[in-house]
Amino acid sequence: MTTARPSCLAESLNGTLSDMMDRDSSIVLIGQDIGRLGGVFRVTRGLQGRFGVDRVRDAVLAESSIVGQAIGMSIAGLKPICEIQFDGFVYLAMNQIVTQAAKMITRWNGDLDLHLVVRVPVGGGIRAVEHHSESPEALFAHTPGLHVAYPSSPEDAAAMLEYACHLGAPVIFFEPKRLYWHRRRQARSDADVLSALGARVVRSGSDITVAGWGAVLEEVLAAADDLAGTIDVEVIDLRWIAPMDVDTVLTSVARTGRLLIVHEAVEFCGVGAELAATVSERGWADLTAPVRRLAPPRHIYPPADFEADHLVDQPAVVRMIEEMCR
Numbered sequence: 001m002t003t004a005r006p007s008c009l010a011e012s013l014n015g016t017l018s019d020m021m022d023r024d025s026s027i028v029l030i031g032q033d034i035g036r037l038g039g040v041f042r043v044t045r046g047l048q049g050r051f052g053v054d055r056v057r058d059a060v061l062a063e064s065s066i067v068g069q070a071i072g073m074s075i076a077g078l079k080p081i082c083e084i085q086f087d088g089f090v091y092l093a094m095n096q097i098v099t100q101a102a103k104m105i106t107r108w109n110g111d112l113d114l115h116l117v118v119r120v121p122v123g124g125g126i127r128a129v130e131h132h133s134e135s136p137e138a139l140f141a142h143t144p145g146l147h148v149a150y151p152s153s154p155e156d157a158a159a160m161l162e163y164a165c166h167l168g169a170p171v172i173f174f175e176p177k178r179l180y181w182h183r184r185r186q187a188r189s190d191a192d193v194l195s196a197l198g199a200r201v202v203r204s205g206s207d208i209t210v211a212g213w214g215a216v217l218e219e220v221l222a223a224a225d226d227l228a229g230t231i232d233v234e235v236i237d238l239r240w241i242a243p244m245d246v247d248t249v250l251t252s253v254a255r256t257g258r259l260l261i262v263h264e265a266v267e268f269c270g271v272g273a274e275l276a277a278t279v280s281e282r283g284w285a286d287l288t289a290p291v292r293r294l295a296p297p298r299h300i301y302p303p304a305d306f307e308a309d310h311l312v313d314q315p316a317v318v319r320m321i322e323e324m325c326r
Helices: 011-025 047-051 064-077 087-107 137-141 154-165 215-225 246-256 271-282 304-310 315-322
Strands: 027-031 057-058 079-083 118-120 145-150 170-176 200-203 209-211 233-237 240-241 259-262 292-294
Touching: 011 027, 011 047, 011 057, 011 154, 011 170, 027 064, 027 259, 047 057, 064 079, 064 118, 064 304, 079 233, 087 118, 087 137, 118 154, 137 170, 137 240, 137 271, 145 233, 154 170, 200 215, 200 246, 209 215, 209 246, 209 315, 215 233, 215 315, 233 246, 246 259, 246 271, 259 271, 259 315, 271 292, 292 315
Parallel strands: 027 057, 027 079, 079 118, 118 170, 145 170, 209 233, 209 259, 259 292
Antiparallel strands: 145 240, 200 233
8 A cells, every 4th residue: 555645835836836727728827947947946847848838938037027027918817927936036026026016906996907926935944055045025015015925834835826826916925945845744733714815723722822934834833842741832824924814813812822923034124023013012911921033133144054053943942932931
């Protein structure tokens, strides 16, 4: 008897793209090396052979051109899904994303559906060179008109990508690159989300709430397991950075009285600051301790040999939870 390998993020996204393209001929993929090569991380492997070069388009080395073309495709009635090869290259498309795509629906008085997904491999942990381990989600979350997705599991990534593709508004879709081919995942509960844009409680607990998103949820869940029997940790995966489901976090904090926010992007002016401020303002009466954040300092992402010292690891999460629950 053979046991099927557990799905990983790359395989889940590849299958979802294939299924969506089968059902909807208006979906078009565009990016650098996504066709014949299947993308640097092989997320689009085999799709050009199946759907042809007109629907899986290898682009020139210009992120501004990739997103600019996609905006035009969307206005013409297509549903383009872009791939930016690495997170550090998305800045070259900021003009098209922030000054054009984000504002276009309002510019047209709401009479335009702008189907546009910009897929961005994000984060570190793969021993990459400079510009290949960025975590820029806060920049896009700050921009009105953009949705920002940041899944942490293959199952959520599939459902969120399908939702993003048919939303009719531009979505920055972050994909944690160290999870692309990672198959050994921490156990999670299968609690339902309240809406397609909602956060998910992936571990129930009563002593402290820990909220996060992306790859760092693996470290958070491992830390919660380490503390089981002494501290009962509830873990929330935000899933969407913008809009942000703060209500699910507030409901949890009303039970636990404590909130720790963990993320991979630098702590200063990060998304965690927004969540901490909102919970402090709206849930003050429920808090029994100050809201805390755990994230890297405001330093340039280091070379590969030093990235382990920069990233938040499982022991750091354990120490912070223990400190907050004394």
